[in-house]
Amino acid sequence: MEKGRFFAVGVGPGDPELMTIKAIKTIENADIIVVPTTETGNNTAMKIAEDYVRNKEIVSCHMPMSKKLATQNWEEIENYHNESADIISKLLDDGKDVAFLTLGDPTVYSTVMYVHRILDKRGYHTEIVPGITSFCAAAARLNVSLCEKDEMLHIIPATFTDLDKIEEYEGTKVLMKSGKTIMKVKEKLSEDGAMMVEKATMPGEKIYKDLNDLNEASSYFSLVVLHSKERQAKK
Numbered sequence: 001m002e003k004g005r006f007f008a009v010g011v012g013p014g015d016p017e018l019m020t021i022k023a024i025k026t027i028e029n030a031d032i033i034v035v036p037t038t039e040t041g042n043n044t045a046m047k048i049a050e051d052y053v054r055n056k057e058i059v060s061c062h063m064p065m066s067k068k069l070a071t072q073n074w075e076e077i078e079n080y081h082n083e084s085a086d087i088i089s090k091l092l093d094d095g096k097d098v099a100f101l102t103l104g105d106p107t108v109y110s111t112v113m114y115v116h117r118i119l120d121k122r123g124y125h126t127e128i129v130p131g132i133t134s135f136c137a138a139a140a141r142l143n144v145s146l147c148e149k150d151e152m153l154h155i156i157p158a159t160f161t162d163l164d165k166i167e168e169y170e171g172t173k174v175l176m177k178s179g180k181t182i183m184k185v186k187e188k189l190s191e192d193g194a195m196m197v198e199k200a201t202m203p204g205e206k207i208y209k210d211l212n213d214l215n216e217a218s219s220y221f222s223l224v225v226l227h228s229k230e231r232q233a234k235k
Helices: 020-027 044-052 067-072 075-091 112-121 136-142 163-168 178-193 230-232
Strands: 005-010 032-037 056-061 097-103 123-127 151-159 170-175 195-198 206-208 222-226
Touching: 005 020, 005 075, 005 112, 005 170, 020 044, 020 097, 020 123, 032 044, 032 075, 044 097, 056 075, 056 230, 067 178, 097 112, 112 123, 123 136, 136 170, 136 178, 136 222
Parallel strands: 005 097, 005 123, 032 056, 032 097, 151 170
Antiparallel strands: 170 222, 195 206, 195 222
C-alpha cells in the first residue's frame, strides 16, 4: 500500500478570509485533519478552518506548552511530539493524507514543525503549506510597514526574552506572544513608541497605536511592534 502524505498547514492569523487557496485545497483534499490540543482543549486553528473541515475525520494530539515546561522539562514536551508522530505515522501507513492545522505559518514558532521533523526523519512524504503570519497581519492592522530600505527585522518571543536586551537590536522589533508579560513590556517600551495588536484579525481584536493606552493585561495573542528610533523620528 502506498503511504499517505503529511502536510503542515498554516491557516493564517485568525480571519478565515486570510487563509490561502493552497491551504484550503490541502485541507479539502486531506483524508484526516489533525489538530493540537492544549490543557484548555481549545484550538484556534480549527475555528479558523471550520468551514473547510466539515465531514472530515478529526484527530486530536495533546501538546501542552508553557514557558515553565519548555525551560525546565523539554524532554516531557518531546515525548508529546513523539506520541503525536506515532499517531500520525499509523495514519500515513494506512495510506491516509494528513493535514495538521496550525495558526499563522508553520515555520514560525509552531509546534507542528517538531512533529514534521520526526516524520521527515522516518522517511514519510512531508510538505509545508505556508500561511500569513500574525506579525504581518498585525502590521497591516496598524497600517504600517515592518521594515523599509535596509532596516533589519527581529522576531522575538517575548516570554523568553530579557527585555533589557531589546535595545541591542537594530531596526524593527516584533515581540510575539506578549500577553503574560505585556505590562512589563509596556513599562519598558511605551516611551519608545511601541504599538500593539491583540488578537490580530480575530474576534475581539484590539489595536493600540500607543502602548501607553493599554491599561490591562492582554491575551496570549498579543503582538508588539517597535520601530527603530530613526523610523520614529520620521513620523
